[in-house]
Amino acid sequence: MRFSLSLLCSLFAAYAATAQFSDIPVDAQRVVQTVRPDAIRNHMRILANDSLKGRKPGTPGFAMAAEYVMAQFKALGLKPAGENKTYKQNVPLRRWAVREDKSALTLISNGKEQPLTYGQQFIYSPAPDHATSDISAPVVFVGFGVTAPELGYDDYTGIDVKGKIVAFLNGAPSTFPSNQRAYYSSAKAENAVAHGAVGTLAFNLPTDLRNRIETAAPRARQGVYRWVDKQGHPQRTYPGIQAAASLSDSTARLLFANAGIPIREMFAKAQKNMPQAFPLNVSVRMKAQTDVVEDVAGLNLVAMLPGSDPVLKNEYVVFVAHLDHLGIGRVVKGDSINNGAHDNASGVAINLETARLFASLPKAPRRSILFVGVTGEEMGLLGSDYFASNPTVPKANIVANSTLDMPFFFHPLLDIVPYGAEHSSLNTPVRQAAAFLNVGISPDPIPEQTVFMRSDHFSFVRQGIPALFIKSGSQTGNPDLNGTKLNLDWRATIYHTPQDDMNQPFDFNAAGKHAQLQFLVGYLTAQADQRPVWNKGDFFGTKFGEADKSK
Incomplete structure (x- = not known):
């Protein structure tokens, strides 16, 4: 009787374990146990x-x-699933970089021009769609530069930026869900183009220690890569933005000298996640040259079971x-x-x-x-x-x-x-x-x-x-x-x-x-x-x- 009871308990335990993971077939359960950490x-x-x-x-x-x-x-017996019955997919890559000696950024206020120093006060992002850029336009501040209707937030409300240069803070409101905050932090250029802007100026909140000029400049000098289509056109770019610059903290403060709203008040509203937009009563001339540096034969690998x-x-x-x-x-x-x-x-x-x-x-x-x-x-x-x-x-x-x-x-x-x-x-x-x-x-x-x-x-x-x-x-x-x-x-x-x-x-x-x-x-x-x-x-x-x- 004791033997039968023990057997019954064992069978019940086995059934319970199987029932618990009945959504995972036995074959998969067995195979997963054969994993080899040493192979990794x-x-x-x-x-x-x-x-x-x-x-x-x-x-x-x-x-x-x-x-x-x-x-x-x-x-492993996996089938080639790339191009031409191979494991390979060719990926045409191209790199662009800014010619610093051919590039400049100038603030224009009350008829006076103030040239800025490349690498210390500003840096340009390469513009793959524009070998040369030369634009002068008024600057409008647009908060974080975010339009998120599903979250009831829009920094562009009530402001016209067509043909103008927009200045915005890096990042996105801290109240946004994590993944949406990540998305909107990276979608500034796309949103600026949608509102008709022709140039962008980005800078940080005082509490944001990332993307400082001193750390960003060496990376920026390496240029940017994009993949190009069969006609050689770069992808994931926004041609409507003719020039895009990042500013140092001190340079950002210069932008607000005639704004009518002190920069400290702007920072306070941003930290409270309040949408805001207003003209800065300053113009900027953005002049940049972007050169093709190299083409790279990229390669993806594709296999199929x-x-x-x-x-x-x-x-x-x-x-x-x-x-x-x-x-x-x-x-x-x-x-x-x-x-x-x-x-x-x-x-x-x-x-x-x-x-x-x-x-x-x-x-x-x-x-x-x-x-x-x-x-x-x-x-x-x-x-x-x-x-x-x-x-x-x-x-x-x-x-x-x-x-x-x-x-x-x-x-x-x-x-x-x-x-x-x-x-x-x-x-x-x-x-x-x-x-x-x-x-x-x-x-x-x-x-x-x-x-x-x-x-x-x-x-x-x-x-x-x-x-x-x-x-x-x-x-x-x-x-x-x-x-x-x-x-x-x-x-x-x-x-x-x-x-x-x-x-x-x-x-x-x-x-x-x-x-x-x-x-x-x-x-x-x-x-x-x-x-x-x-x-x-x-x-x-x-x-x-x-x-x-x-x-």
């Missing part, structure tokens, strides 16, 4: 090796990394990680090679292990799975934007994207921040996978970093495709170790330096759990009867997709 380590060691010289697009080091990844695709369903195999779940990094830069602590171990050899390595998990299934999921290694993320999400705009499969058939970039595995993976999950039905597979792996789900611990806009998933959001960007949360399991502080300290000291190499305290078991999450979320999405949909009334779904706009 080995992929990273190869991709972050000094011999690849930091994997800058267009260099031999990037080509070496691409060859390695393609060899892994082939070994064909789906098993005769109909749904024509739909695609896309996994993305950027393969590029910064190449060779200035010497820091005796090293000049930006190996990019965490950024983003880690994401590529985890996606390769995720691909192996999918290839290990006894039967492929119903939908097809694409694995895409993109170029030019560090140049402004260029490779992913090119692929999302010009996919090698029908765009309408891409149902979801999951991007991995710097997932942060310097401690055990106890919780995740699934950026994007709150916007679509992808939240369901995320929660199912997290529950199976006993991983918690946490809110964004660093909303001021505007993470949602800063990686390749956003290229898919722009095309109306629900997307995820899963990163580690802040729980470490150690009361003496603050995960958020660890993250911020890493960003302040290691991020985009040669010290982002393999000599870091990575937790590869946590990396393995990231691969398990990627696999399970993608598998559940690929198996579902219905493709993912944006939530009703969602901001990004309404703006870019086909979300229900009834709310």
Whole structure:
């Protein structure tokens, strides 16, 4: 009797476990347990090796990394899904830079001209659409330069800026939801063009220590990259803006000398998130020359695991990680090679292990799975934007994207921040996978970093495709170790330096759990009867997709 009771209890426990995760098929449960943290380590060691010289697009080091990844695709039996039956998709990139000796900015007030000093008082952003710019116009202040009707906020209310130059604060109102704050912080030029402005002047709140002239000038001098179409036209630009400058704090104060509203009062209203717009009673002459510096042969990599369903195999779940990094830069602590171990050899390595998990299934999921290694993320999400705009499969058939970039595995993976999950039905597979792996789900611990806009998933959001960007949360399991502080300290000291190499305290078991999450979320999405949909009334779904706009 005791034996029968024990057997009954065991059977009940097994049934309960199966019932708890009945939404995850047994095959997937078995495969996910075969994850190999050491394989992730080995992929990273190869991709972050000094011999690849930091994997800058267009260099031999990037080509070496691409060859390695393609060899892994082939070994896993994944089908070429790039151009001309290869794993490759060519991405034409071009770089522009400002000629400082041919550029000037002059304030004009009460008939007097005040020339400003380049690199100290102002810098220009390159204008790919305008080889030369020479405009003189009155300046109008427009707060944060934001128009957000769904949030009842508009800095352009009651002001005419047609043919004028607009000045605005960097960032967006702090009361905005994190992801919308990120979006509106980056949409200033687009909004200025929509209101008829011809030039922009940007500056910071006194409390905003980012984007200072002294730190922004060296980056600006490197120029900007864009991908170009078959006619050579740059993309993701706004030709209506003929010149765009960033100003130092002291220069911004000069703009307000005759405004009638003291700058301290303007700052106070901005910090209270109050829309504001008024003329500054000053004009500016913006004269700039933008030169083409180089063309770069960019390269995306695309591989496919064909789906098993005769109909749904024509739909695609896309996994993305950027393969590029910064190449060779200035010497820091005796090293000049930006190996990019965490950024983003880690994401590529985890996606390769995720691909192996999918290839290990006894039967492929119903939908097809694409694995895409993109170029030019560090140049402004260029490779992913090119692929999302010009996919090698029908765009309408891409149902979801999951991007991995710097997932942060310097401690055990106890919780995740699934950026994007709150916007679509992808939240369901995320929660199912997290529950199976006993991983918690946490809110964004660093909303001021505007993470949602800063990686390749956003290229898919722009095309109306629900997307995820899963990163580690802040729980470490150690009361003496603050995960958020660890993250911020890493960003302040290691991020985009040669010290982002393999000599870091990575937790590869946590990396393995990231691969398990990627696999399970993608598998559940690929198996579902219905493709993912944006939530009703969602901001990004309404703006870019086909979300229900009834709310």
